[in-house]
Amino acid sequence: MNHSQAQANDPSARFNAHLFERMRGMHREWLKNAQEIRQLELDYGAKLMSARTAPEAASFCNEWMAKRMAIVVHDQEMFANSWVWLLADMSEQPLAACSKPPD
Numbered sequence: 001m002n003h004s005q006a007q008a009n010d011p012s013a014r015f016n017a018h019l020f021e022r023m024r025g026m027h028r029e030w031l032k033n034a035q036e037i038r039q040l041e042l043d044y045g046a047k048l049m050s051a052r053t054a055p056e057a058a059s060f061c062n063e064w065m066a067k068r069m070a071i072v073v074h075d076q077e078m079f080a081n082s083w084v085w086l087l088a089d090m091s092e093q094p095l096a097a098c099s100k101p102p103d
Contacts, residue, residue, distance in 0.1 A: 018089060033075045037041045040067055 044064035051057035 016088070018093075019086065022082065022086055023087065026078070030075065033071055033078075036071055037068060040064065040071070050066050 044060060044067075047060045048057055048064070051060055
């Protein structure tokens with residue numbers, strides 16, 4: 001059995017690979033949200049600069065903050081859910097310290 005086959009059969013290695021994939025997914029989502037916020041900042045920054053009146057500028061600011069807060073809320077929900085899933089994954093794995101000692 002070669003090294004990669006041994007890793008594939010090792011529950012610890014499978015768990016670590018699963019954990020790594022979950023964390024990669026989390027990072028992809030965070031990156032997507034960061035890019036979305038950046039684009040929002042660019043779009044609404046330009047709108048704000050082009051506002052002709054104070055009420056128009058205030059309206060742009062309200063839209064901007066509402067959209068930004070929606071992204072932040074989504075980001076926080078994703079963060080909380082991801083960590084709950086990570087903890088659930090970890091709790092499904094037997095701990096080495098809790099394993100039955102050899103007879």
